[in-house]
Amino acid sequence: DSGVTQTPKHLITATGQRVTLRCSPRSGDLSVYWYQQSLDQGLQFLIQYYNGEERAKGNILERFSAQQFPDLHSELNLSSLELGDSALYFCASSHSSGGNNEQFFGPGTRLTVL
């Protein structure tokens, strides 16, 4: 158990809908990262938040957005869903200090868009 929690575990929805994925980082970790894992694209970095502020952006679609709240949990919002958005979405957390890049991954949310 990495100490990172994600909900829900599974999500099935229809095209055009909007969903919210939730992540709670390990106790004491200030950074939250979102990654997408799909068969054709592998593990891809989406976005990073550090202590409530957006820190880095990767290949995140404009239909996707995220935020980190004062209690450090994070939410990833996916809107206008398409079939191609079906994937595993992972959240990872790290302390992000002094060059320590150890990232610990949650169990993921499996999103299926029908």
Add this chain to the structure above:
Amino acid sequence: QQQVKQSPQSLIVQKGGISIINCAYENTAFDYFPWYQQFPGKGPALLIAIRPDVSEKKEGRFTISFNKSAKQFSLHIMDSQPGDSATYFCAASIGNFGNEKLTFGTGTRLTIIP
């Protein structure tokens, strides 16, 4: 642009043998190289990591070898066991604050046969 290339895509090793997975990177700014292990339906779990100031790091049966001049690093699993059967990902990141996102290789599916 794939910045971390991983091979082989799949690997079958006999129990007790040595499993070797290789990665090559392009960005010389990378300075943190972790390996992750992922079982089906689970999130990636940090296995072992290395920084470029050392050429080898060993933790139990797992060893990372690092060749800075060749921009390559590899994972060696000694005395491979059936429980090691999983998908392994190499990754790389830049250590400075705000650049900790992980760039992953494409993964190697390792199968240990009795």
